[in-house]
Structures are given as structure tokens and as C-alpha cells.
Amino acid sequence: MKRALGLVSFFFLFACEQPPDCEEGWVAGDDGACHCGAADGPICGEADVCVAESAACATPSCGGGTRWAAGAPAFRDATDDWGLRALGVEGVRLTVTDIDGDGWADLEVRRGRTGVDDFAETTSRNTFLLRNTGDGRFEDVTEASGILTRRQAEPGGRPVQVVAWGDVDNDGDLDVYTGVSTEDLEAVGNETSELLLNDGAGVFTLTAPSNGLRRMDAVDAPAGASFVDVDHDGLLDLWVPEHNYSGSRGIYLQNDRLWRGDGGGGFTDVTDAFGLTTQDWMDHETLNMGLGHTRAWSANACDLDGDGFAELLASSYGRSPNHLWHAMGGAGYVNRSVESGYAYDGDLTWEDNQFARCFCQSNRAAEGCADVPAPLVSCSDNWNHDNDRNPWRLGGNSGATICGDLDNDGDLDLFTTEIRHWWAGAGSDGSEVLVNDGAATFSRPGDEALGLAIAQDGATWDEGHMTAAIFDFDNDGWNDIYLGASDYAGNRGRLYHNETDGSLAFVEVAPSEGIDHNRSHGVVVADFDRDGDLDVVVGHSRARCDASGPNDCYERPQVRFFENLAGDGGNFVQLDLEGGEGTNRAAIGARVTVTAGGVTQTQEVGGGHGHYGAQNDRVLHFGLGAACEAEVSVRWPDGALTTETASVQSGLRYHWRQGERPAIVVD
Known part of the structure; x- marks a missing residue:
């Protein structure tokens, strides 16, 4: 009888130690539970999505939607919070970039003047390259980045207008x-x-003379x-x-x-x-x-x-x-x-x-002058x-x-x-x-x-x-x-x-x-x-x-x-596109349509625009109104104009490489 009980105990323990039946992207842990992406990964909540590639949980968010109405604050001045005044950042020509590929939007600023930067504390600057630290601040990396490297064997930085x-x-x-x-x-x-050319870490070198x-x-x-x-x-x-x-x-x-x-x-x-x-x-x-x-x-x-x-x-x-x-x-x-x-x-x-x-x-x-009224200005020969x-x-x-x-x-x-x-x-x-x-x-x-x-x-x-x-x-x-x-x-x-x-x-x-x-x-x-x-x-x-x-x-x-402030808590989706075979990798020219709540929006990934060079973030942002999900179509700028579609959820940023499923980006 004792032998029989021992066998029962053995089979009971063996059954309990079998790994759980985990869905794709989840891995059984030593504790007998399914973990996101790895055996020691997190156990996501019921409302979370497992991002297996990052072994992390992401939480889609969906509310009733936001829409600005008169009397409501839309923005607040956060200049000092981001350190722009302390850094002495001045200018009129601006672009957004991501110099190190960390997913945080960086900022480039120019005064629009022709002079060269010597980076001396006693002189005013013409160009600023500001790295987003990811914690609500910018740091000045202009000189260290090499973006103003000169051809001439002289100190200081090269002038930049566009x-x-x-x-x-x-x-x-x-x-x-x-x-x-x-x-x-x-x-x-x-x-x-x-x-x-960028080395991937935000350091730039001149191309051939x-x-x-x-x-x-x-x-x-x-x-x-x-x-x-x-x-x-x-x-x-x-x-x-x-x-x-x-x-x-x-x-x-x-x-x-x-x-x-x-x-x-x-x-x-x-x-x-x-x-x-x-x-x-x-x-x-x-x-x-x-x-x-x-x-x-x-x-x-x-x-x-x-x-x-x-x-x-x-x-x-x-x-x-x-x-x-x-x-x-x-x-x-x-x-x-x-x-x-x-x-x-x-x-x-x-x-x-x-x-x-x-x-x-x-x-x-x-011709045509007979009935023209008298001028309201002191006249000059300007016609x-x-x-x-x-x-x-x-x-x-x-x-x-x-x-x-x-x-x-x-x-x-x-x-x-x-x-x-x-x-x-x-x-x-x-x-x-x-x-x-x-x-x-x-x-x-x-x-x-x-x-x-x-x-x-x-x-x-x-x-x-x-x-x-x-x-x-x-x-x-x-x-x-x-x-x-x-x-x-x-x-x-x-x-x-x-x-x-x-x-x-x-x-x-x-x-x-x-x-x-x-x-x-x-x-x-x-x-x-x-x-x-x-x-x-x-x-x-x-x-x-x-x-x-x-x-x-x-x-x-x-x-x-x-x-x-106006968009706080609103429904949105963000798309970071990466071109595959036959498409420029930055996906410039890709056309994206997002359909949600009966409304279809259309955007393209831009490669620069405006007066002497402006550029917004390459990551496309779509407000979704009151919708919690959206259908997305990307037409890639390759020779075949390849089109891919996917369903996405509100409150998330996706990295979409051509030919693959869009992957949720986790901070």
C-alpha cells in the first residue's frame, strides 16, 4: 500500500511540473506560468499585450476620445522644462530628426545666418543639434556630432542654411x-x-570631395x-x-x-x-x-x-x-x-x-490708367x-x-x-x-x-x-x-x-x-x-x-x-516605418491610410519641406477620435508599389518593417 501511494505521489508531482500550454510569444517560466517573451519575462495583465521581441508588456489605451473646444487649454509653454533657454537655443529654421535611432525625436535649429560657428562661449551660435534624452530634456551635441565639420583646415563649424x-x-x-x-x-x-553620413550613433562624416x-x-x-x-x-x-x-x-x-x-x-x-x-x-x-x-x-x-x-x-x-x-x-x-x-x-x-x-x-x-484712383503713399518709381x-x-x-x-x-x-x-x-x-x-x-x-x-x-x-x-x-x-x-x-x-x-x-x-x-x-x-x-x-x-x-x-x-494638452488621454496610433527590399529604408514617400470610426486619414512619410529646410518627425501620428482600433494600409515606394495592411490598437506605437507584421514599440 505504501508503494502504491508513492507511485501516486510521483505521478502527481510529474503532472504538476509539466510546462503550461503557452500561446505564441509567451514562454513557460519556472513558476509554471506563461511569461512574455522569455522564461523570466513579465506576466502581463489581462488588458496588456505581450511584445515578445522585447519581453515586455504594452498596454493599449482607449477612452472616449478628445476634441478641442473653445475655452479649453490646448498647449502650455514648456521651454524651460526642456532646457532650451538654458542652452541658449535661438533660431528660425527647425527640423526634427532621430540621430541615434533611439525612438526619441531630436531637434535641429538654425539662426539662418551665413557665419561659421566657433563654439566659443563669448559668441552667438548659428546652428544647434539637440539630442532628446528621453526624460523631457534636450542636450546640445552639435560639436560632438561632427555635423558642422569643415572641409577647410580651420577651427570652428561649417555654416548651414538648409x-x-x-x-x-x-x-x-x-x-x-x-x-x-x-x-x-x-x-x-x-x-x-x-x-x-551618420554612423548610427549620431556622429557624422563628410562624403567625398x-x-x-x-x-x-x-x-x-x-x-x-x-x-x-x-x-x-x-x-x-x-x-x-x-x-x-x-x-x-x-x-x-x-x-x-x-x-x-x-x-x-x-x-x-x-x-x-x-x-x-x-x-x-x-x-x-x-x-x-x-x-x-x-x-x-x-x-x-x-x-x-x-x-x-x-x-x-x-x-x-x-x-x-x-x-x-x-x-x-x-x-x-x-x-x-x-x-x-x-x-x-x-x-x-x-x-x-x-x-x-x-x-x-x-x-x-x-493703358488701363484712366480711372485708377490716386495713391495713398508717397510715390516712388516702383512700377x-x-x-x-x-x-x-x-x-x-x-x-x-x-x-x-x-x-x-x-x-x-x-x-x-x-x-x-x-x-x-x-x-x-x-x-x-x-x-x-x-x-x-x-x-x-x-x-x-x-x-x-x-x-x-x-x-x-x-x-x-x-x-x-x-x-x-x-x-x-x-x-x-x-x-x-x-x-x-x-x-x-x-x-x-x-x-x-x-x-x-x-x-x-x-x-x-x-x-x-x-x-x-x-x-x-x-x-x-x-x-x-x-x-x-x-x-x-x-x-x-x-x-x-x-x-x-x-x-x-x-x-x-x-x-x-488638448490631446492628453486621446486615442491615437503611431507608425514608425522601415522600408525593405527595393524601398528606401527610411520609407520616405510611403503612403499610409488609417481607417477608424468611419473616418479615413492619409499621410506620407516626408523627406523635408519648407522655407530653407523644415522637417517633422518621420514617425507618423494619427488621432483616432473615439475609436479604439484602426485598419492601416501602407503603400511602400518600391517598384511594385507594394501594399500591406494590418489591424492596430489605440495607444500604441508600432514599428513596421516592410514584409513583416507591425511590432509594438515599448519604451
């Missing part, structure tokens, strides 16, 4: 293009535009830059619109440039080969059709007709036409600047231009009656063009920023939304109709809009707009909430509730603190500050950080 980030060698980290005007070589220390991007045989005047894979060969190319420059015979204009990447950091000029040739300013017909050189002020590249290939945009200064180059399936480009409705707004009014009135006052017999009544002289001073789906109809609309003055009259284009019909042809509903009109104080005024951002600040699933002003008196940043309900509409968020920042030049957005909503960083310009003028300048051109 910046764009992209993984040009497909090694998994973000490399950087730094552009500089060589109009005055002495002023920039005999340095040129450069491409620098023979790199075509340096433009050693010409004057370089880059006004913006966008990384883009124009032919879907899996290697990033670079679109660089060029501003005018001064020479012995006055102002010179030149062709904007497309540079083809070789996958190792080298670039070759393929502008003409891809049909991007423009003409000298010789006759009205050429210029009115948008066929002349631009006086570029910014760049962008985004797919405007949904065919998988990015159109190229160049915003132009000096009332001259903006350029839209329509992609022909990777085989080149066709100029559709005027046909698309992008070149200018079509308002050909010139009679209310004060300098036209000056001319007409003295030349009543000139060419033959030239200035043409469409090519009645456009805008376009600071930037931003791509984004504002009406959630599945195509990317445009928002243009413009500088205009009261004396220029109605023919001068203003900042406005261009609604895409899906075929890259645009209508302009007008600021009054959309709630974007700005009431002017007095008869004389200046609008200095040069930068902007399109993003969903309250996680309601609809893109909002931040409009950045520049350095004209009385200008400030303006935040607009998307109120679309059947028809596109916006309402301004009061500065006391949103972002209260004068002369707000430069803006980027990212979830810097990884709390599930998008924060905003803005610059400040003092270029026109005058002690005898309006007291709306700050003491220094301080960069300020505004922490998001």
Missing part, C-alpha cells in the same frame, strides 16, 4: 544634407553644401531640400530648388536641381534628364506659363495624384509663379504649374497696387507698367507649401504661406488652402469661406507668413493648421482647429488657449515626450525689430517648446 534628413545609404540611420549659399564664399568660410551636391563649378543658392525616391529604385534622391543670387550684372536666376543618389552618399545632377529644365526670364509668355526659373524660397515633394510617385514643388519669391512638376511614373516630370492652379491664385487685379496708382497718376493716357500687370508679376511671395489631407478625402491638399503687404493690393496672393480634386488640380475656396481670414488692424498692414504645419493637435482624427508669421510688426503664430462637418472649416484657437508667440518664424511638430500627442516647437525672428516700433519682439530669438 537642412534635410534621409537614409541615403540604407544602413538604418538618418544622414543629413546641409545646404549653403556660395554667392559670397568668403562669408561662408569657403565652404559648400555637403552630404554627411567630388560629391556633385557641392556644386563646385557653379554658384549654389539652395532655398530648401526634399529627399525623395523619384524612380523607385530604393535609393533616395534630392530635390533642391534654387533662389536667385547677385552677380556683376545684377540678379541671376538658375534652374532648380534634382540630384540622383547612388546609395553610398554620392549624388549626380539629373535635372535635365528628368525634364525639369526651366528658362531664362526673356518674355511674358514664358513667364506667365510658369516656364521660367523660379526665385525659389522652399521645397516639397509629395504624391498629389495618388499614382505612387511624388510631385515636386518649388515655392517662389517675388510674386513669380510657383512650380509644380507632375511625375510621369518615374520616367521624368512635366511642368503643370499653371494648369494645376498652383502657380498663382489667378487674381489679376493691379489697379489697387499703390505704386501702380502712382504711375497712373502721372500717366493717365497709359513697371509693361511687366507688372502680367500674371507672372501678380502671384505671391511664397514662403512654404505644406502637403496634408485636410478634408479626409484620401488625397493631399496644399497650404501655402505668403508674405503680402497692404500696398500691393488684391493681386498679391495670400496664405490659403488649395483643395485637391484627386488629380493634382486645385481649387481655392478662400480664407473667408474656410474661417482662415485674418482681421487687419488699420489700413496699413503686413502679413509675413513663411512657415506652417499641418497636424492633428487634439487627436480627433482631423488635421489642423499652424500658421507661422515672420518678423513683421504685429505678426504672431496662429493655430486653427479643423471643424469640418460636411464642408471644410476652421476656427482659430485663442493665443491664451493655444500658442502665444509673436513673430513666430519656423515650426516643427513631433511627440517629443512620447505621451501620445503632438508637441510644437517654434522659432522667433528679430530681423525687423526696432526700438522705436511696436513692442512685440522678444529679447532674444528664443526657440520655444509648447507641450500638447
